[in-house]
Amino acid sequence: MSRTATPPPAVSAAAAPSAIDLERHVSSAAVMWTILWRELVRFRRQPTRIAAAIGTPLMFWAFLGVGFSNYFAHPAEESRGGYGLFLLPGMMTMVALFTAIFSSISVIEDRNEGWLQSVLVSPASRWSIAMGKVLGGAIIAFLQAAVLLAAPPVWSSFPTLINLGLILLALALTALMMTGIGVAFAWKSETTQGFHAVMNLVLMPMWALSGAIFPVANQHALLKWLMLANPLTWCSLAISAPLHGRSPWLPLALSAAFAVVALALATWVVASPDHRGH
Secondary structure, X not given: OOOOOOOOOOOOOOHHHHHHHHHHHHHHHHHHHHHHHHHHHHHHOOHHHHHHHHHHHHHHHHHHHHHOOOOOOOHHHHOOOHHHHHHHHHHHHHHHHHHHHHHHHHHHHHHHHOHHHHHXXXXXXXXXXXXXXXXXXXXXXXXXXXXXXXXXXXXXXXXXXXXXXXXXXXXXXXXXXXXXXXXXXXXXXXXXXXXXXXXXXXXXXXXXXXXXXXXXXXOOHHHHHHHHOOXXXXXXXXXXXXXXXXXXXXXXXXXXXXHHHHHHXXXXXXXXXXXXXX
């Protein structure tokens, strides 16, 4: 008496794609966290990068704060921190800028070393690569810039806990925005020399016109409009407003919007194939 083999249960067509999507989702999340952690480990192993990112703003702060303190009128004169306290938001954005530049250069280095190509051919989605790079660089920029809050000019006018939280939030948005912009430019740059050209033409003028050295108010109309059109200006205002006891909500909202746009820009640039086939 023969037995009829029971056929295996049929797998529905809808179940298979869901399993594939789940595997792809897990793979993309793993790639994002791997790239993020790799950025943190690379940063820890490069002490010169830490010294350059923090040392340069500190030198600017010392030279400008001491040299120009008796020659410039500024809104911070009413506080006991003086011109040094006025310069603090600009120095924090400068740390975020330099850290974003160093993190973005790693994109070019990873491409030249072949590591990035191996990630691009993996099943992971492009957004996970962009998110890993941007979030890793933003975390590093935030941690480095937040150290400046322990500087002596802050001691004379230390903010409340609520204002301190708002300053840190504004700083996190600034780091996210600058890293997103840096990754977007670095992804399209062939060499580090080309990226440095972009840095000199775009990123450094953004910082110079952000109100880091002189305030936005009482400027020439054309210069004032250029400063107000600069996203980094609103990030600097979002940091300085709670530091001086002013309302930060408008610059904070605009900083959040610019951070989202920069993150979307980096994701779009990474997801778009270029002439190299990436």
